[in-house]
Amino acid sequence: MDFSPHDVSLKFRERYNINPLLVRAPGRINLIGEHTDYNNGFVMPAAINFGTYFAMAPADDGITEIFSLKYNEAFHVNLNDEIRPVKKPSWVNYLLGVIHQLKQQGTLKPFKCVFGGNIPIGSGLSSSASVECGFAFALNELNALNIDRQKLVLMAQWSEHNFVGVKCGIMDQFASMMSKKGNVILLDCRSLEYSYSPLQLLEYSLVLCDTKVKHALVDSDYNTRRQECERGVARLQKHDPKIKSLRDVDEALLWKHQPEFEGKEFDRCLYVVQEIERVQAANRDLKENNLKSFGARMFDTHRGLSELYQVSCKELDFFVSVAKQHPGVIGARMMGGGFGGCTINLVQKDVVATFVNALTESYRSSFGIEAAIYRVALEDGVNIISNKELRSVL
Ligand code: ADP
Ligand code: MG
Secondary structure (H helix, E strand, C coil): CCCCHHHHHHHHHHHHCCCCEEEEEEEEEECCCCCCHHHCCEECEEEEEEEEEEEEEECCCCCEEEEECCCCEEEEECCCCCCCCCCCCCHHHHHHHHHHHHHCCCCCCCEEEEEEECCCCCCCCCHHHHHHHHHHHHHHHHCCCCCCHHHHHHHHHHHHHHHHCCCCCCHHHHHHHHCCCCEEEEEECCCCCEEEEECCCCCEEEEEEEEEEECCCHHHHHHHHHHHHHHHHHHHHCCCCCCCCHHHCCHHHHHHCHHHCCCCHHHHHHHHHHHHHHHHHHHHHHHCCCHHHHHHHHHHHHHHHHHHCCCCCHHHHHHHHHHHHCCCEEEEEECCCCCEEEEEEEEEHHHHHHHHHHHHHHHHHHHCCCCEEEECCECCCCEECCHHHHHHCC
């Protein structure tokens, strides 16, 4: 079930009878640069018009309570205790890790919080990063800790690594926190240097097509891919100690040492090295307003993810092949960690309806599953929702 800022605000007033601070934390897309973040490469994310909304205020009774609208469940935490992950409910750990980090920066006042949103979970839009980032931002505001956004990004990622146990890269939290409306971010995951590029879609739209499947073992496969990349780096490091990650490797070097690789290591590394190069080329396309070339690279990324990195699945491959055959769809690829979730498609505006119909009908008849379609716009990163804005959406 989806919740709006208004739902969150209403629930907060109902439960606590006070006026809260309201914060919006967006989900994100990534135009190109998949599985490159934890290899110190480049990514090109942007925040979108789907988000998690937080209502928060100091607790008069000194009892800290967090209420999840999605799970219709409250959780109490004593901020004076040592903060540790809990077994249940699992949604709490995303937040507890953030509290753990913020407590090291200053004193946190007891608070009340209600949150919920409309990001489809596990579809590759990073609902988890939006939860961490929105919560970190709201607590920082409430306690006037003056922690800058980039530091909050690292705290949010720390929470996911250490309290949730997913060794994610930095992209998701960075995008949710740092995005600028109408722009994509070119983020260098090695230095955290970043720049914004306006995305001028002109006669095109960004359309996400959700397969609605999530195949099992996602986290363990994700961690296996990381390890395969690390083993590849270790092999090359023997020849050159300056190589710290796949960012420091080019394709020629990889081919030169191909015989030393075992199992799937070579294919995994080849994909990553090519993808890091592809993001930089795609950024040049954007600067030249060449969306057709940009879209062709998205198709190339999908092929690499499917054949070399092997994180696609039959549903995602089906979506991309439908897109490729449809006139007016100039780019498509799976987005996110893989094994399910969404494809991102660059579609000529006047064929969006026919493309969406063709895709949903053929998916229904071949797989018996109802796809979900999201048309996305690029929005600002985490921000405060003013009362005026809230009134205007009522
Ligand atoms: P995603 O790709 O969407 O980030 P994850 O599996 O990483 O998927 O994170 C999803 C988890 O984040 C959920 O299972 C839940 O624990 C938490 N979460 C996300 N959105 C919400 C929400 N609106 N309310 C409560 N928990 C949420
Ligand atoms: Mg996530």
